[in-house]
Amino acid sequence: MADTLAATALTLKDIAREAGVSLATVDRVLHNRPGVRPDTVRRVREAIERNSFQPHVAAAELARGRARRFAFVMPSGPNPFMQQIEAYLGEMTAWLSARRLSAEIVATDVFDASVLASSLEALSGDYDGVAVVALDHPGVRAAINDLVDAGTKVVTLVSDVPSSRRHHYVGIDNIAAGRTAGALVGRLVGGRSGKVAVVAGSQGLRDHAERIFGFNQVMASEFPDLSVLPVLEGRDEDERSEQLLAGLLGRHADIVGLYNVGAGTQGVAKALSEAGRDKVVFVGHDVTALTRRLLLQGVMDAAISQNPGHEARAAVRVLLALARGEPILSEQDKIRIDIVMRDNLP
Amino acid sequence: MADTLAATALTLKDIAREAGVSLATVDRVLHNRPGVRPDTVRRVREAIERNSFQPHVAAAELARGRARRFAFVMPSGPNPFMQQIEAYLGEMTAWLSARRLSAEIVATDVFDASVLASSLEALSGDYDGVAVVALDHPGVRAAINDLVDAGTKVVTLVSDVPSSRRHHYVGIDNIAAGRTAGALVGRLVGGRSGKVAVVAGSQGLRDHAERIFGFNQVMASEFPDLSVLPVLEGRDEDERSEQLLAGLLGRHADIVGLYNVGAGTQGVAKALSEAGRDKVVFVGHDVTALTRRLLLQGVMDAAISQNPGHEARAAVRVLLALARGEPILSEQDKIRIDIVMRDNLP
DNA sequence: CTGTTAGCGCTTTCAC
DNA sequence: GTGAAAGCGCTAACAG
Numbered sequence: 001m002a003d004t005l006a007a008t009a010l011t012l013k014d015i016a017r018e019a020g021v022s023l024a025t026v027d028r029v030l031h032n033r034p035g036v037r038p039d040t041v042r043r044v045r046e047a048i049e050r051n052s053f054q055p056h057v058a059a060a061e062l063a064r065g066r067a068r069r070f071a072f073v074m075p076s077g078p079n080p081f082m083q084q085i086e087a088y089l090g091e092m093t094a095w096l097s098a099r100r101l102s103a104e105i106v107a108t109d110v111f112d113a114s115v116l117a118s119s120l121e122a123l124s125g126d127y128d129g130v131a132v133v134a135l136d137h138p139g140v141r142a143a144i145n146d147l148v149d150a151g152t153k154v155v156t157l158v159s160d161v162p163s164s165r166r167h168h169y170v171g172i173d174n175i176a177a178g179r180t181a182g183a184l185v186g187r188l189v190g191g192r193s194g195k196v197a198v199v200a201g202s203q204g205l206r207d208h209a210e211r212i213f214g215f216n217q218v219m220a221s222e223f224p225d226l227s228v229l230p231v232l233e234g235r236d237e238d239e240r241s242e243q244l245l246a247g248l249l250g251r252h253a254d255i256v257g258l259y260n261v262g263a264g265t266q267g268v269a270k271a272l273s274e275a276g277r278d279k280v281v282f283v284g285h286d287v288t289a290l291t292r293r294l295l296l297q298g299v300m301d302a303a304i305s306q307n308p309g310h311e312a313r314a315a316v317r318v319l320l321a322l323a324r325g326e327p328i329l330s331e332q333d334k335i336r337i338d339i340v341m342r343d344n345l346p
Numbered sequence: 347m348a349d350t351l352a353a354t355a356l357t358l359k360d361i362a363r364e365a366g367v368s369l370a371t372v373d374r375v376l377h378n379r380p381g382v383r384p385d386t387v388r389r390v391r392e393a394i395e396r397n398s399f400q401p402h403v404a405a406a407e408l409a410r411g412r413a414r415r416f417a418f419v420m421p422s423g424p425n426p427f428m429q430q431i432e433a434y435l436g437e438m439t440a441w442l443s444a445r446r447l448s449a450e451i452v453a454t455d456v457f458d459a460s461v462l463a464s465s466l467e468a469l470s471g472d473y474d475g476v477a478v479v480a481l482d483h484p485g486v487r488a489a490i491n492d493l494v495d496a497g498t499k500v501v502t503l504v505s506d507v508p509s510s511r512r513h514h515y516v517g518i519d520n521i522a523a524g525r526t527a528g529a530l531v532g533r534l535v536g537g538r539s540g541k542v543a544v545v546a547g548s549q550g551l552r553d554h555a556e557r558i559f560g561f562n563q564v565m566a567s568e569f570p571d572l573s574v575l576p577v578l579e580g581r582d583e584d585e586r587s588e589q590l591l592a593g594l595l596g597r598h599a600d601i602v603g604l605y606n607v608g609a610g611t612q613g614v615a616k617a618l619s620e621a622g623r624d625k626v627v628f629v630g631h632d633v634t635a636l637t638r639r640l641l642l643q644g645v646m647d648a649a650i651s652q653n654p655g656h657e658a659r660a661a662v663r664v665l666l667a668l669a670r671g672e673p674i675l676s677e678q679d680k681i682r683i684d685i686v687m688r689d690n691l692p
Numbered sequence: 693c694t695g696t697t698a699g700c701g702c703t704t705t706c707a708c
Numbered sequence: 709g710t711g712a713a714a715g716c717g718c719t720a721a722c723a724g
Binding site for chain 4 (some may be wrong): 367368369371374381382383386405407408409410411452
């Protein structure tokens with residue numbers, strides 16, 4: 001009644017014997033290194049297949065000796081979400097060093113394309129892998145591609161540069177996140193009709209633009225009784241968001257819903273409460289100390305969140321798998337869009 | 347501008363030299379093995395501390411030689427959620443065998459305490475770790491404690507036995523899950539008043555009972571306009587759930603919400619549609635092929651879900667960390683309560 | 693193109 | 709109580 005899911009005790013030596021070659025040759029084939037006759041390659045490959053041989057990662061890791069270095073290029077500002085990611089990275093120190101790995105945080109102005117690009121270029125050659133919170137810009141794309149060409153493994157984190165040749169993106173699908181926000185606002189408004197406000201940092205940021213796109217999609221197709229007002233651009237700043245929203249609330253008495261696409265949450269909440277519009281359905285992003293409090297108070301109704309801890313660990317695991325040439329466990333590092341309400345606060 | 351989060355190159359040998367002892371002695375201290383003079387222990391400990399030395403896991407793993415075996419004790423029935431967990435376990439085969447680990451699935455009747463207890467007892471001695479979907483019963487608790495006493499690492503999966511001495515629980519907080527379901531039903535009903543139906547497998551199952559408890563808590567305190575009808579016990583079977591619910595719908599014209607606590611989802615959906623009560627807010631659990639379809643069709647409004655892939659991998663990682671004596675990355679293996687609606691379907 | 697060999701940093705006998 | 713030494717299964721020179 002026991003269904004064995006894994007068991008192997010074969011070693012490189014066994015494969016070598018079976019293929020009639022030496023250890024070194026098997027190793028070459030295993031790593032697609034040149035200098036082996038095609039026919040020999042085939043024989044070795046067959047022996048590997050036949051036994052579904054899995055090289056022992058621990059042995060490989062030990063024999064390589066060299067430690068692996070990863071760099072995390074993060075925004076230099078005081079963004080709470082990014083700080084959470086960095087904190088979780090910090091928590092992994094012991095885990096990392098027990099594997100002779102290191103993850104260094106490189107702070108930079110990720111919103112300035114040329115600064116970001118040169119930060120990336122400066123990393124070339126020194127790291128086995130780089131995770132970067134990237135701005136989608138031609139200069140950045142080029143810098144990423146250069147790193148890739150130099151043999152560095154690159155993953156984009158939180159914000160993607162799909163046009164680059166980065167190996168992987170660790171983050172959520174922002175269009176789907178926006179759709180989810182739309183569905184929540186629409187459903188939680190509960191049949192009332194009226195207007196919906198949208199506050200974003202900037203529509204120039206790819207993730208914000210994508211979220212708004214998804215949000216509008218759902219509103220238009222499924223909630224015809226709700227009309228979405230023009231997007232306010234609060235630059236993720238509290239005061240500015242507050243002022244803009246206060247003005248909007250003053251001009252429209254029939255606002256029933258609000259989607260806060262980025263940060264500036266403090267300001268948004270303030271504008272809402274000072275206008276006495278507590279009944280407005282308020283959906284935002286990310287679980288921080290602030291949004292947690294707002295959810296508990298009932299000021300915010302839901303937060304769309306990507307788990308920063310998961311994001312940090314996923315980035316490390318993906319970089320490690322890439323560096324080792326292992327396949328990436330498909331779904332393992334797909335970041336899910338979490339809906340967080342008061343009762344399922346993590 | 348680079349903040350190093352991890353870096354060590356020290357080896358056991360360095361520590362040995364620094365403490366003025368041999369390799370073997372450091373190893374003994376490291377693993378709390380007997381036969382070392384207290385004073386020597388202290389000296390070695392200090393040297394380890396002073397250098398914040400981290401032994402190289404790969405080397406340790408390689409030197410041990412012996413493979414580690416884990417057993418997963420799962421329900422023998424055709425529960426789709428459990429099957430998903432097993433499938434994800436299957437996907438990890440290569441990963442496991444590259445680490446000389448194995449995970450064997452042991453199917454058993456987890457709903458019969460004595461059968462489950464003897465299945466657990468039969469495992470003793472053969473495994474380094476056991477994950478078990480457990481029924482909370484004195485006999486099962488005793489069996490778990492026996493395994494623990496025999497040195498086997500034990501984690502409960504999906505369903506906990508908090509009174510046992512299991513090392514860890516991998517699963518969600520079911521009371522919070524029930525509260526979340528309550529908040530969703532209440533909010534999505536959108537201010538209407540009326541009755542709410544609850545269909546469960548059995549109130550004797552700990553997880554179902556906990557979910558109902560949380561659900562009622564929220565309904566009572568926050569949605570006074572909604573009254574919860576007595577729980578229907580459908581035994582997680584489609585036909586039975588359908589019949590019971592059909593009867594209930596017939597008797598109450600003002601049902602506006604429905605919480606399906608366990609399985610039997612097919613029957614619940616059928617009763618709803620045949621009665622033409624498509625407007626009823628329907629919240630259930632888990633994302634399966636069926637619930638996915640129901641969400642897309644708009645029949646179900648939300649599913650509370652625990653990610654089976656995450657659950658499978660978390661169980662393996664926790665067992666491995668326990669077996670190696672590593673600390674468990676705090677939040678890493680905490681399973682979150684996911685709210686899944688149509689737009690954030692994974 | 694292919695094989696031989698010396699480790700990587702631990703664990704584990706087996707002596708002392 | 710403590711230490712010396714032989715591997716674990718790979719990788720990476722270096723020879724041929």
